[in-house]
Amino acid sequence: MFYPLQALRTFVEVGQRKSVKAAAQALHVTPGAVSQQIRVLEDRLGVVLLERERRGMRLTEAGASVYPKLRDAFIQIEQAMHSLERAKRQRSLTISTVATFAASWLVPRLGRFKLLHPEIEVRVEATSELVDLQRDRVDVALRHGLGDYPGLDSVLLMAPVLTPVASPEFMKAHQVMIHEASGCLAYPLLHDGDRADWPLWLKAHGVAHDERSERGNAFEDDFLLIRAAEAGQGLALVPRAYAMEEVAAGRLIQVLDKPWPARFAYYAVTRPGTTDRPEVRAFLDWIRAEAAL
Template structure:
């Protein structure tokens, strides 16, 4: 175990302040003591080291050659300690991160898992921004995002989370069992999807499955998948939706996926401002998303 022959740290702190400010009075004001106390501590330090560290004059103090050696070491050490204390305080304080994702992803996937997330990271303060737009990521602004697409995503450090897939889902109350049952069900459409391309719509699904006699033009139409999912849970019809977005409703029995045939989607990715890619809380949150989305 290391043994250090150090002078009294209070005296060393007084000396560093007096040398840096070239004044006992200003050092006393910074350390909230009297000039006499500063003078006494510097004298105590000089006695401990057996040499003069500061030359005093009525208007200012100046370093001696011995004092210069000690001052450089003390100033460097105090600065390093200050940086370490700052890092510890930031790690112990509640971290604030802003995460952007689509309203559907936030409401249907993330919100049901917030209790789990807060249990895992009790000091993390997460601000959620619902947006269908790709926003610029920067520290202190929008720090993080869940991105959807092929990538790459310029201006972001990204980690792939899972590959999405789309399938018809409905309320179990509709009692759909076979593809033929779709002819007596109302189809729900989601218009204006930006991704994936081509759109996972009823015409594509029927072409893939080989269904020829289903009217894919009629039914209920939405411009937002969030409302389409809500209508489907309410038993208003059958919709082709993301299995990631519908995961909780399927797990809880609010929805069922009666058919095994799926359409491929894009990749969900965790994205952050490049300057934050190695910050411990961001890395931990990224790893949580990787773990939580692996089953899909």
């Protein structure tokens, strides 16, 4: 005899929660739909499995006799499906990084990774938001900062050369004279999208936290940031490589030339134990080699 799987699942949920309403919430259906499934199952079996009482539902003797085995069967089904999901993820990688780094550095190089590992599917998520590596199912997060990621593993990749720049007009109008990193705080600052670069750059140079480091207009893309600096809106902290053309043409001026703090860098961040996966290890080995070129 064929027994409807959905009705059996519904019976297990009601038996576990002792409530039609709670089972309906768990199954994302209406209480009426739950009651209908129970009636279908009881009609098919010819026995009463659940009885209503003042505080909810209780298993009858017949219901109690089959409930543990059905519950265990659905647990095994769920475990089997999780195993399939894990097996699928073993052949894929989700990489999270900021949009500018993805567009200017990572994505143009991913073809070389695919040539080396054609069996690995890579998904790139471009966001400046912090990610929960467990909840968001991200395998590797590529972030720039000081390498301080509590509870996580990080691998140093490269130290981008960020430099403060401003337009000649801004320099003249504000009579800019900067000899130390802290001197930048005396002028309007232009920020990246998550307003992280200036505070971290100043901290790496030994400058104590200052609220002025977080004030000013923000731009999601480094190229927009450079355009704002060219327009004389303030000091911008940008990758030196991105501003070389503007500096060479005299549209921007490097306002401070100091050795770059090595700690402020791009890092590959993973959960502890994640690097045991061959796919993650292969990606980390590859990106470290690319960063060293």
